[in-house]
Each structure stands twice: as structure tokens, then as C-alpha cells.
Amino acid sequence: MTTTRGPYSKSARVRAAAIEAASEIFGNAGYRGATFKDVAAKLGMTHAGLTYYFADKDALLAAVLQERDSRVSQPGTSLPASMSRDDLIDYVMAMLAENIAHPGFAELHCVLSAEATADDHPAHEYFRDRYRNGRRLLEAALAEAAARGEIRSTPAPKHLAALLLGVLDGVQLQWLLDPNEVDLRETVRGFIADLLAPPEAK
Incomplete structure (x- = not known):
């Protein structure tokens, strides 16, 4: 070599x-x-x-942001072309596993994304577009899953996508602050399993 x-x-x-x-x-x-x-x-x-x-x-x-994106784009962390409910849960868990393996980048995300809410921050457009793209991808996947009857149709996929990203960020922040008390993986898994429960489960 x-x-x-x-x-x-x-x-x-x-x-x-x-x-x-x-x-x-x-x-x-x-x-x-x-x-x-x-x-x-x-x-x-x-x-x-x-x-x-x-x-x-x-x-x-x-x-730094390019390196962060390259890490969260590792094999197993990309969205399948046609995503089932189980695929979606696996996708979220793969992203969490990457953050757990590289907590420094998770910390960086928390700090910079909060700072970047200011219009004049150099990463403002990066984080705005990153969240916008994330919501759109999740919305499409959730809409497909709802159309197939795999998950409930409410809340609307658009709102469900924003809610899911908000929960991921919020639980991740608590985990970074208190990792011995907050189990990031199991907390999120339990939440999304219920949030994305099949219609007949309710």
C-alpha cells in the first residue's frame, strides 16, 4: 500500500x-x-x-463543519430511498451512535447551533439550511410511512419532523450535561417507538 x-x-x-x-x-x-x-x-x-x-x-x-458533516454521513447514517417505520428508527439510532462515539462534535453542534441563531453569525445559513433539509427529508419519509399505514397520520408529517429533530437535540443536550443520569440511546428509542407507533397500537 x-x-x-x-x-x-x-x-x-x-x-x-x-x-x-x-x-x-x-x-x-x-x-x-x-x-x-x-x-x-x-x-x-x-x-x-x-x-x-x-x-x-x-x-x-x-x-470544522465540513468534518462534522463527513462524520454524520458515515455508512449506515444515510436515509434509505424508501424508508419504512423500522428503517426510520434505525436511521435515528445510527445518528445517535455516531454522536455518542464522537461527543466532541455533539458538543460543538449544541454550542454553535445556539450561537448561529444570530443573523450575523458565519454559520447561520449553514445551520438554517441543515435543519431545513433535515425537516424536508424526514417529512417525506414520515409522509410515506403514514400513507402505507405504518404510523399514525397525526400530527402532520411536517410538524412531526420538526418535533422529532427538537426532541433529538433536547435529549442530546441533557445527555451532554448529565451523561450518568440521561441514557441518550434508550430515552430516544422509547420516545420515537411511541411517537411513530402504528395506528392499531392506539
């Missing part, structure tokens, strides 16, 4: 280390509470040295 050597290998390693450091710092202090110099210092670099790899803090934030 061929391995990359030389300056390209070093560049990739430094970029990866910078993204990891920025994820931790942004996750703890928020984007506005952290500086480009903070990330450089954590890496043992100068501000000027870090600009060789990332032009500024916004470019670094974009790289």
Missing part, C-alpha cells in the same frame, strides 16, 4: 490537528468566544503559521 509522504502529508496532518483543536475550542467557548490565536496556541503554532493552512477563523469554522 502506498502512503503519502513529504509536505502534502504534513499539511494534511496539520490541517486535521487544527480542525480537531478548533472543534474542541469552539465546542467549549463558542465561535465568538474563541480566537484564531487560541487554536494556533493549542497547536504550538503562531497566528501567521496557522494562516498557511487556513486563511482566517471563518475558513477554519467551515472546515
